[in-house]
Amino acid sequence: MKTIIEPFKIKSVEPIRFTTQEEREEVLRRARYNLFLIHAEDVLIDLLTDSGTAAMSAKQWSGIMEGDESYAGARSFYRFEAAVRKLTGLKNIIPTHQGRAAEKILFSLVGGPGRKIPNNTHFDTTRANVEFSGAEAVDFPTKEGLDPDLRADFKGNMDTTALAAFIEKTGRESIPLCMITVTNNSGGGQPVSMRNIRETAEICRSHGIPLYLDACRFAENPWFIRQWEKGYASKSVEAIVREMFSYADGATMSAKKDAIVNMGGFLALNDDQLALRARNLLIVTEGFPTYGGLAGRDLEAIAQGLEEVVDEHYLHYRVRSVEYLGEKLTSAGVPILQPPGGHAIYLNARKELPHVPPDLYPGQALSVELYRAGGIRSVEIGSVMFGKYDPQGKLVPARMELVRLAIPRRVYTQSHIDYVAEVMIEVHQRRSEIRGYRIVQEAPMLRHFTAHFEQV
Numbered sequence: 001m002k003t004i005i006e007p008f009k010i011k012s013v014e015p016i017r018f019t020t021q022e023e024r025e026e027v028l029r030r031a032r033y034n035l036f037l038i039h040a041e042d043v044l045i046d047l048l049t050d051s052g053t054a055a056m057s058a059k060q061w062s063g064i065m066e067g068d069e070s071y072a073g074a075r076s077f078y079r080f081e082a083a084v085r086k087l088t089g090l091k092n093i094i095p096t097h098q099g100r101a102a103e104k105i106l107f108s109l110v111g112g113p114g115r116k117i118p119n120n121t122h123f124d125t126t127r128a129n130v131e132f133s134g135a136e137a138v139d140f141p142t143k144e145g146l147d148p149d150l151r152a153d154f155k156g157n158m159d160t161t162a163l164a165a166f167i168e169k170t171g172r173e174s175i176p177l178c179m180i181t182v183t184n185n186s187g188g189g190q191p192v193s194m195r196n197i198r199e200t201a202e203i204c205r206s207h208g209i210p211l212y213l214d215a216c217r218f219a220e221n222p223w224f225i226r227q228w229e230k231g232y233a234s235k236s237v238e239a240i241v242r243e244m245f246s247y248a249d250g251a252t253m254s255a256k257k258d259a260i261v262n263m264g265g266f267l268a269l270n271d272d273q274l275a276l277r278a279r280n281l282l283i284v285t286e287g288f289p290t291y292g293g294l295a296g297r298d299l300e301a302i303a304q305g306l307e308e309v310v311d312e313h314y315l316h317y318r319v320r321s322v323e324y325l326g327e328k329l330t331s332a333g334v335p336i337l338q339p340p341g342g343h344a345i346y347l348n349a350r351k352e353l354p355h356v357p358p359d360l361y362p363g364q365a366l367s368v369e370l371y372r373a374g375g376i377r378s379v380e381i382g383s384v385m386f387g388k389y390d391p392q393g394k395l396v397p398a399r400m401e402l403v404r405l406a407i408p409r410r411v412y413t414q415s416h417i418d419y420v421a422e423v424m425i426e427v428h429q430r431r432s433e434i435r436g437y438r439i440v441q442e443a444p445m446l447r448h449f450t451a452h453f454e455q456v
């Protein structure tokens, strides 16, 4: 059959609240045009993030009831450990309360001044944790990965030539580990090919540098490998996942993505000595090594989610529903980063609103308009998030002005997605009237969370 259906039926529902255009205008005014400052109850369709926003299955909810809350050695920990080990093959599995806690522990141990961490593209918390330790975070996206209009496979890849040259120049001693982020979230949710992971691993191995995966979307990535990469069409997703991890010496994970839970994460690594130090730090910052920052019930839900996420019907539906939204927008002429990513569509606001200059934040203008028109919350990934000021106080814009529509897992149906497309297309038709926003108040760091704006 041609129709890809949601591979589940819905047992429990949560109402969403409809608002009028006047109400939304008032909500926007009160939130100073910053969508982070809106109450979630005033949002109809929330595409702010795919992180921690998933719908859990009946089996995950029953795991919540069955969780063993023993302080040490809980049954739920061993179930969690076995589930992670089955997929990753990694030796030491350390639970944390979310992805950035795993990053914090890892980079507290291997980072520090003078150290450099290469990655295809660091996610912002990863970069922040590297930099917080005093080390430098260096990105090596490919040229194709930087061209939003180019339709190419595996635009999330690492530029291995640049990486090899960087290692030669920098020297192995300053590089405690190399990372690959799958899928490449900051690069448009684009996948990384198995070949690229293998080549990166070979380069790292030849210099004695461990390779770590930022594995948040470790199941969506193999779905693309299976579709696009020669030799993988008949392999099971689980086999592809295991091959991916076979090239890695460790991984950080936000279970809020591809473990389909609302909270959780882990650090996994083969190096016993480093693991010992990580567990010691974990005890100080997160908790005893058999629960990290989590309750036993959370560990149960993660273990179950890790089984469900590699189900092929689930992944087919998941990746196809994002692509479906991308196709609808593309055929209406809405410029998006091509091709659609695994977890999100990224609208190209620079192209959509060419009359709004970077210092009036076209991405912000477009995301505010989506809320105003249809109660949809998205997130600006452009000069509000990544813009910097030069010494004269002039804005140095971000490389791209994007608006991310991230799709929560198993939450919205096809008609919700149809509605999102309809709203966006309506906004697109009157794009020339959309005006920019000025920042009137901002924090020195991570200003996008709290900034206040004023319509121009």
Ligand code: F0G
Pocket (backbone or CB within 6 Å): 048, 049, 050, 051, 098, 099, 100, 101, 123, 125, 126, 181, 185, 214, 216, 253, 254, 255, 256, 264, 265
């Ligand atoms: N790495 C990647 C690639 C991520 O996308 C995220 C989170 C993290 C690490 C950190 O994990 O939130 O559990 O601490 N991304 C979310 C997003 C916030 O909206 O893309 P965390």
